[in-house]
Amino acid sequence: MKPVVEVHNLGMKYQSLNGEITALKDINFSVRDGEFVSIVGPSGCGKSTLLSIISGLITSTSGSVLLSGEKVRGTSQKIGYMLQKDHLFDWRTIYQNVMLGLEIRKNVTSSSKKHAIELLKTYGLYEFKDKYPNQLSGGMRQRVALIRTLVTDPQILLLDEAFSALDYQTRLVVNDDIYDIIKKENKTALLVTHDISESISMADRVILLSKRPGTVKNIYEINLNSEKRTPLSSRETLEFRHYFQEIWKGLDVHV
């Protein structure tokens, strides 16, 4: 199958008064249509920088990123970006929050409004549409944030530590929840995380980055023996532990 994301020899250097920092070096990988790929690595290895470059928010200093064969120049309508926190705006209702992306893209039409309402209905948030974010739980807020992204109809979802602001229990539930939605909507996803278990539980492949300057150290194909795979059921499989051990060794953490 043709890859939707291709990263070629990507490198990123930051300039500062104290000198030059090489954040990323010679990154190469691709993501197939409908695939869920996790990127793990030690903190400060440039995982989030990599996502920012793919999304077109910042420009790499070398190499290139192709989306369905097209070179990335600036932000693209094909991409939906999920940040660490939900960042719902307190002064907007849930519905108005969901419409934010469409407003910014000047894409508010009767059909896009209908789409938003449908998504809210499908994912159990319709009755909260006129409430304000501070009246919702953390898990629900994260779901609203996902709908805010989905309503702009992206092909690829970039999840930048999208669950790390949640407490552990909520996080497990939201993992399942968001995974389910992403599969149902048939999206390609790229998740950046420092949580090894989370990366294995959700992904078809895990890309391991080395410490700075970040480069691809290894890529693990995740094959779990689970009948109907969800992030939670993945954690119960025998292979899970095996992958965990392997990635943990690869991470080579020293304190």
Added chain:
Amino acid sequence: MSMSKLKSKGISHETQVTEISQEHIDYLHQVKMEKILVRVIQILIFGLALLLWEICANAKIVDPFITSQPSRVLNTIVRLYEEGVLFKHIGITCLEALIGFVLGTIVGTIIAIMLWWSEFLCKVLEPYLVILNSLPKIALGPIFIVWIGAGPPAIIVMTLAISLIVTVLEVLNGFLTIDQEKIKLVHTFGGTKLQVLTKVVLPASYPTIINALKINVGLSWVGVIVGEFLVSKAGLGYLIVYGGQVFKLDLVMTSVIILGVAAAVMYQGVVYLEKFLVKNKA
């Protein structure tokens, strides 16, 4: 912002508690009683102070020629009213304060937006802002009078001079403390700088701007009174200066009291505006 939290808590509270227990009734009663007690004591203090003032003046414990007294203040108000100048003086001062206040807020916010928009401009202007902020603006009074001429325009400019820089710094600081990730969110949707301003920066800064308004109310009155001390032929500040010069302490006290009431009314107006805005914005 705090209002909205209270409101939402109130809602969840109502939905949770279906039947009200005796303890809850007692609790509510206690809260209400305390509120009433506070108000009663406030009124008592005010009444007693007036009474003491009046009695001391009548008994010649203090010299009413120097301290004035409540009945004389009341007489002065009536006399000013009968002469038909009471509302003229109040009106002029309030109008000057209001214009200075509104202009200071609007112009200050616009300048803050410009400084937010261009980091370069902000860096260039920083030392000037620091100097203007620490300079006692009253020192500029004579310059304004010479340039603009004695009269209400000079007084309004004085008010602006006092409130403007504080507004700029306060609002700009609000803009700069907004979560960068919220701005990034707008960028991920391909938003422009103007959209960042209208979708995030301005709405998120409502509380900061309202706070700046509250500070400005006080500063506007300082500006107006200083201005009137320097140049005016009418207004409460003029009455205070005039009363002091001709040793009519009744007039001075009366003007100060009216001033206090007017300033409190304007402050309360801002509080209502805040409630109105917050109610409409969650």
